[in-house]
Amino acid sequence: MMIQAPKGTKDLLPQDSYKWQYVENKFREIVATYGCREVRTPAFEATELFERGVGDTTDVVQKEMYTFNDKGGRSITLKPEGTSPAVRAFIQNGLYSDAQPTKMFYFTPVFRYENVQKGRLREHHQLGVEMFGSMDASIDAEVIHIAMRVYKELGVKNLTLNINNIGCPTCRKTYNEALKAYLRDNYDNLCSTCKTRFEKNPMRILDCKESKCKEIVKHAPVILDYVCDECRGHFEKLKSYLQALNIEYNVDPQIVRGLDYYSKTVFEIINNDITVCGGGRYDYLIKEIGGPEMPAVGFGMGIERLIMTLEENGIEIPKPTYMDLYIGSMGDEGKLEAFKLSNLLRTKGIKCECDHMDRKVKAQMRHSNKIEALYTLIIGESEVESNEADLKRMSDGEKFHIKLDNIEKFIEIINS
Template sequence: MAIITNAPRGTQDVLPAQSGKWQYVEQKALDVAGLFGFREIRFPTFEHTELFHRSVGDTTDVVQKEMYTFQDKGGRSITLRPEGTAGTMRAILQNGLLNDVMPLKVSYVTSCFRYEKPQAGRLREFHQFGVEMVGSAAPAADAQTIAVAKTIFDSLGITGLELEINSIGCPECRANYHEALKAYFRSHYEELCETCRERLDKNPMRILDCKNPACAELAKDAPVVLDYICDDCKTHFEGLKKHLEAMGIAYQVNPTIVRGLDYYTRTVFEFVATGIGAQGTVCGGGRYDGLIELLGGQPTPSIGFAMGLERLLLVMEQCGCEFPPDQGCTIYLGSMGEAAALKASELCMRLRDEGFYAECDIVGRSVKAQMKYADKLHAKYSCILGDNELEAGKVRVKRMDSGETEEVSLEADAFIRFIYAGTLDELTDETDGILGSISKIKGE
């Protein structure tokens, strides 16, 4: 029997103490992508199951073993998204975005769902940041897409990641590679797992991605795809290398990378870290020039990547990356009596209107308990309003770190000016709104 107070296996809660880190990483990724011209897209949590069968591929582990698929009340087969690219391409087609100026660049932060064994950095409900670029077949597009990921990692202070690249060729030249793989694995047929025996004729490249130890060992001596790609694919791959070198992005060629989804063509790449368990890939992507046509659109070259946010946060912790500190309460306005409580509520609301985090008592605590609560909130300032303060129109405001106090008028604009003056040393270029409010209060 399920325990209703426990989250389902393979899921996790992000608590208030942790959510600031998530928000920081997500916003940083969106902001960096914006510097390259990518704009955010949002798409449904579930899609028609056929979308993933067509795009991800019937022979992949994702489709065969991991998708959360169910019948809705109308008898339709529905699947929770296992990845972001298919839903993005469906949204682009349905909404006519291919009629926009090319290349089309979109980014997203999304949750995904796969039924697999939970482990470090890999859950059944997990989160991804991804980008998709549609409309350019040039290797410069591949390099720019990779540069987005590299810039995100750099901006977060992540070190120790290695970029690995490969080309798996186009459908035409890959046919010869498939024949070579079939010949090799047929000679080891009895050593393959049951799933890979089924893959052998349908899509032998999936065997290279199998996690079964016996299959993985056989894959080490399998034919290498780079020996079979055509001249056009070789030229494209060399072009990618030149652009990466021009941008100062170090890379290693890893001919064993095939990625786990069927829609990839030509360029595939991964950013790999060590020390977070069995799953070391923090970001993976590649080119999928045939996907939009497969989904019913016109042939349109495309490339993208996705990075797992759970793994990204693990890597940041290992690297000792700094996160912005949680913004504590600016001021706690304690009170004694109903009239003082009303005044505290008024001042708090005015302060919040100006962008400050202000708190007052809403549970009926004693004055001593209110001051303890202000401490727990890490309030920068505190004060206690009572009948005497209301009559005088002034209150002594205490700076919590030093214990210094200053008498301040309870007139709202004057009180706000005091708080502004005390926080000016913390302002950055990102607080233009606050500076504008100061001018408004001063009547400038």
């Protein structure tokens, strides 16, 4: 019986990898203009990192994490999101001692045991940005600007930005009491998970995916009515910075995000009723997992969902040229010369292929067409003796008579 990939995982095949490379390169170009530098964190972390950071009352921790004990008896979790590991790296490596703000970006696999759905697998991949050290709302706006630019510069136009402010521990305490008072009459109708959240973290009930809980919270108190003066002022400044960047937004008081570490700013970017990016401020996470008191803000964006969004919007990712030149051969001398020349041209940056399958010349030409080589060259014994051959441009059939040892001429013609 053939071994299959585990449910909820998917192979990225060679014929599709250029799409990922394209969006990753575009992302790298954009974040570089903001001074972001790459961080790479392990695929697994101590389970405690996510219990303390993401929150033990979240769906992620309660239902979705891949957690196991290693051979040393330590509880290990495949990372379900990118922010907490980036923060752990920030603390462990003392980056808080550097001049602030610190700006990071990453590409990472993430693992969540959840129902497989469109654009979301049990192993999927995120790109993200994290910025540490600034309390100012200008950096919230900068993070949002990056996320919007990624989609816009990839060609997606119909984007909706929704923002909210979910307060700080001071005003959250007042709001939680009001929320509990509202939910108390419907406590018996809450799902079992939300009943456990009622006392410890009632705000998590707003993020429940169960239909009966979603119905109950439809008319729940709104957090914006309870935020303190500092949080309200921060939200107003964020709006002014977004307006300065000509970024249109909607205030959506229902956004709370699914992770506990968020405070103040939270946001989501929507395309065709699908959330394609989410993020916000997390001013208490660094201290919560053992670092100094320091603010931060960031976002995560699923790469699979990003590519799916481009496809659904009819945006075609340009396909690169995979092969500049195919060098076919006849006879042992011709094959040896083709092998030598193709490898020499590769060292000069020319994408080149030669025959490894002992095909007949006609079959070699068909293979050249199949791999979409821009040029084709056939070397036999006579070409080896004369040191000359015809370089054929496949698009129009034009031939260029060329000496085999004139490497610069090969490069000039192929790159013209």
